[in-house]
Amino acid sequence: MPTLEVQACPACGHGNDADAVFCGRCVAPLRVRKLADLDADDLRLCAAALAEVLEPPTAPKGRDVEADAHTAELLDAYLNLYWLRPETALWQAIDARTVHRWRSEHVRAPVLDLGCGDGTHVATMFGTRFEDSFDVFAGLDLQGADIFDAYDRQEYRPAVARRGDSVACGVDIRPNMVRRAASLGVYEKLIVGDATRLSLPDASVSTVYSNVLRDLPDAGCEAALREVGRVLRPGGHLILPACTPAWRDSLYFYPRGRAEAEAGNVEASRRMAELDRGRSISFAQQISEQEWRRRLERFDLEIVAREHTHSRETTRFWDVGLRPFAVPLLRWVNGLDAHARLLIKRALVQTLKKPLARLLSVPPGADCPHVTYLVRKPSRV
Ligand SMILES: C[S@@+](CC[C@H](N)C(=O)[O-])C[C@H]1O[C@@H](n2cnc3c(N)ncnc32)[C@H](O)[C@@H]1O
Incomplete structure (x- = not known):
């Protein structure tokens, strides 16, 4: 007899199988080791990993490669936001660079940001810049399974330095994310809702950006x-960031865990699997372009362009990053006064710019783990 046990998702209430690692409806972590539970040995391993991934073997040695001015500005803007998650800053800057290339020709208002999260990514992508006094890491839930699923109106104080384009609509399943996004003043409308059942009318938007579909x-x-x-x-477009089948093996921890298992090193393999923290499976769709085409055409959608976005090097860096150190780092900076916190933020951003720009300069290549598709809904004749 199969077991009928279910675990309710703490974020959306959905009933999942007892052994599900992520919620099947909102992708919240269910059986992933909390960041707060990483111990000193874990952090030592992660620090060694971080040193390794900041030195990508294919990066040109001995000289600094300048990113083009626009990409460098994007990286600055994202680092200013995600200063304690430089891996996210690098990732989103690359993503925004791709969208920028398509923007003038294919991106039309009204725009729907599907799975908008706290909204800072698409706001930045569409030109909004924030003061460096704005700290997206203020008021997080350090004991939570997802430390970002929190909102403290007193602590979370977005300050806009330059206004970009507004975004017609943002949808996210988590109320805290929608609260955060609303506080930016960038979205005309925000909905707490499920991407699988949208409360928007037929043919009501010209562009959908969604990094939750994958x-x-x-x-x-x-x-x-x-x-x-x-x-x-x-005639409208979907911008679809997506993983390729090369995703899992391009991460840092997952392939090491598998190699240790194959060598019979059970304990080392278990440790690597714990440090993977579900990232090898959290993007459920690790499929080929052909498979995306097959799925999209059922809904009258066709891929019209594709950019190879993230290299194996940026993916490995993304897999390690400063994420494992988030809880001790945040405990430390939360104890500082606002001025000292800002000084540390500025120093860290300055320090990280150069190694990150070097990672940016590694070309993704055709076998890269992550691509972005430009998908079109054909015009009727
Ligand atoms: C990978 S995060 C990206 C957030 C944001 N777009 C960004 O780039 O910062 C995915 C977001 O989708 C939301 N989400 C997950 N499942 C969803 C669903 N079924 N419907 C709507 N939003 C969902 C999550 O709450 C989360 O905020």
């Missing part, structure tokens, strides 16, 4: 694609 399990991904096909106007 995260959803098959049934959710299919339902969300159906909704994207429904709400897009003919």
Whole structure:
């Protein structure tokens, strides 16, 4: 008899199988080691890993490669936001660079940001710049399974330095994310809702940006694609960041864990699997372009362009980054006064710029783990 046990998702209430690692509806972590539970040995391993991934073997040695001025400015803007997650800053800057290349020709208002999170990514992508006094790490839940699923109105104080384009609509399943996004003043409308059941009218948006579609399990991904096909106007576009089948093996911890298992080193393999913290499976769709084409065409959507985005080197860096150190780092900076915190933030941003720009200069290559598709809904004749 199969077991009927379920675990309710603490974020959205969905009933998941007892052994599910992530929620099947909102991708919240269920059986992933909390950051607060990483011990000193874990952090030692992560520090060694960090040193390794900051020195990518294919990066040109002995000279600094300048990123183009626009990408360097994007990296600055994202580092200013995600200063304690430089891996996220690098990742999002690369993503925004790709969207920028398509922007003038293909990105039209109204824009729907599907799975908008706290909204800072798309706000920055569309030109908003924040004061460095704004700290996205203020008021987090350090004991939480997802430390970002929190909102403290007193602590979380966005300050806009330059206003970019507004975004017509943001949708996210987590109320805390929508509260954070609302506080930016960038979205005209925000909805706490499920990507698989949108409350928007048919043919009501011209562009959908969504980096949650690749995260959803098959049934959710299919339902969300159906909704994207429904709400897009003919001639409109979906911007779809997606993993390739090379994803898992391009990470840092997952392939090491597998190699240790193959060598019979059970304990070392278990440790690597714990440090993977589900990232090898959290993007549920690690599929080929051909498979995306097959799924999209069912909803009258076709891929019209593709950019190889993240190299294996940026992916390995993303897998380690400062994320494992988030809890001790935040405990430390939370104890400082606002001025000292800001000085440390500025110093860290300055220090990180150069190694990150070097990672940016590694070309992704055709076998890269992550691509972004430009998907079109054909115009009716
Ligand atoms: C990978 S995060 C990206 C957030 C934001 N777009 C960014 O880049 O910073 C995915 C977001 O999608 C949201 N999400 C997950 N499942 C969802 C669903 N079924 N419907 C709507 N939003 C969902 C999560 O709450 C999370 O904020």
